[in-house]
Amino acid sequence: MSSPGSRTTVIALLADRGYRLTAPRRQILDVLLASGTPLSAAGIHRRLENRRINLASVYRTIWVLLGLEALRATDAIGGEKRFELADPLGAHHHHLICQDCGRIEDLEGCPLEERVLRAVNRRVRRSRRFRIVEHELRLIGACADCDGAGRRTRARRRP
Amino acid sequence: MSSPGSRTTVIALLADRGYRLTAPRRQILDVLLASGTPLSAAGIHRRLENRRINLASVYRTIWVLLGLEALRATDAIGGEKRFELADPLGAHHHHLICQDCGRIEDLEGCPLEERVLRAVNRRVRRSRRFRIVEHELRLIGACADCDGAGRRTRARRRP
DNA sequence: CCGTAAGCTGCAAAGCGTTTGCAGTATGAG
DNA sequence: CTCATACTGCAAACGCTTTGCAGCTTACGG
Numbered sequence: 001m002s003s004p005g006s007r008t009t010v011i012a013l014l015a016d017r018g019y020r021l022t023a024p025r026r027q028i029l030d031v032l033l034a035s036g037t038p039l040s041a042a043g044i045h046r047r048l049e050n051r052r053i054n055l056a057s058v059y060r061t062i063w064v065l066l067g068l069e070a071l072r073a074t075d076a077i078g079g080e081k082r083f084e085l086a087d088p089l090g091a092h093h094h095h096l097i098c099q100d101c102g103r104i105e106d107l108e109g110c111p112l113e114e115r116v117l118r119a120v121n122r123r124v125r126r127s128r129r130f131r132i133v134e135h136e137l138r139l140i141g142a143c144a145d146c147d148g149a150g151r152r153t154r155a156r157r158r159p
Numbered sequence: 160m161s162s163p164g165s166r167t168t169v170i171a172l173l174a175d176r177g178y179r180l181t182a183p184r185r186q187i188l189d190v191l192l193a194s195g196t197p198l199s200a201a202g203i204h205r206r207l208e209n210r211r212i213n214l215a216s217v218y219r220t221i222w223v224l225l226g227l228e229a230l231r232a233t234d235a236i237g238g239e240k241r242f243e244l245a246d247p248l249g250a251h252h253h254h255l256i257c258q259d260c261g262r263i264e265d266l267e268g269c270p271l272e273e274r275v276l277r278a279v280n281r282r283v284r285r286s287r288r289f290r291i292v293e294h295e296l297r298l299i300g301a302c303a304d305c306d307g308a309g310r311r312t313r314a315r316r317r318p
Numbered sequence: 319c320c321g322t323a324a325g326c327t328g329c330a331a332a333g334c335g336t337t338t339g340c341a342g343t344a345t346g347a348g
Numbered sequence: 349c350t351c352a353t354a355c356t357g358c359a360a361a362c363g364c365t366t367t368g369c370a371g372c373t374t375a376c377g378g
Contacts (some may be wrong), residue, residue, distance in 0.1 A: 020325060021375050041365080052329045059365065079238040080364095096289050105287060111279045112271070112296075120270045120298070128264060130255050130304035137271075137280070138295040144288035179345050179354055200336080218336065239335095309376045 005085030040080035164244030197241035259305035
């Protein structure tokens, strides 16, 4: 038994839906598995063993994995898109985003209590007829590297 | 006395920092004031009275306003950037984002309790040496238009 | 094993939102 | 009213993402 983001599950899913397990896909999957943080398409590409794999293939694989719901897209600061393997069913986590260097760290667990979530859900359902499917909490600030010692020189990202 | 996002304050801020109050800037400000929801650069441009104002000027004005901290950038779904005038000092709000049409609605108030926020702050400060400056809660789902009646045909946005 | 259909890949070019260089225009201080 | 200079429109440059195409690979059946 394995969870949505595990290697075997994703590979099984591919086969199951008629997708082929090709060398680029396997390597991209391995990069995602090895990374503890969401990666951009370029970030994935940079980490690939085989540097001859084309960036276009990275994008195409991202699309396939998103379609399988094995991958989750996260909006980094300034509209950059990053991707990480999906959490096990039912679980989810949030992100600490450094506004200086853009680095994203995972925050294990969700600080929003069930009680509060249900209340908000009910409220917007009634007042706006908006149905909440998921939520995302972004904690924005300065990471260990960028904080201390009088603010690094690294440029703050543009919007 | 007026708050950060008010017309007079922004105009005063411009003068104060040596910026000129030009026709394009005034119109862009009025579009932002009139809109109840964050707008993209193209969205602002589309709503301008004078359609001869160049999109590049919209971008340049956005930069100026961001610099004055009179404008706030929001990441819409899929990396699109949208902008809205800043909240009064100290206040903040969150967003309901429709994953179908991309529309963003404001959620008045913040469901995260002080108690909880302080706890998370302390926790990541200690365990990761991450200093949280602000937080952003994104409630993602289906808006009134896109929900009911067997899901509209509008394409779900790409990542 | 080997042959084959169709899914994939690399490459290069096209798309799209955003930024920048430039020459001319308009603002606001004196 | 005059003038220095901040600002604007335009067009070209940019950087990331997507797409068309011809050839390569995978998975499946024999």
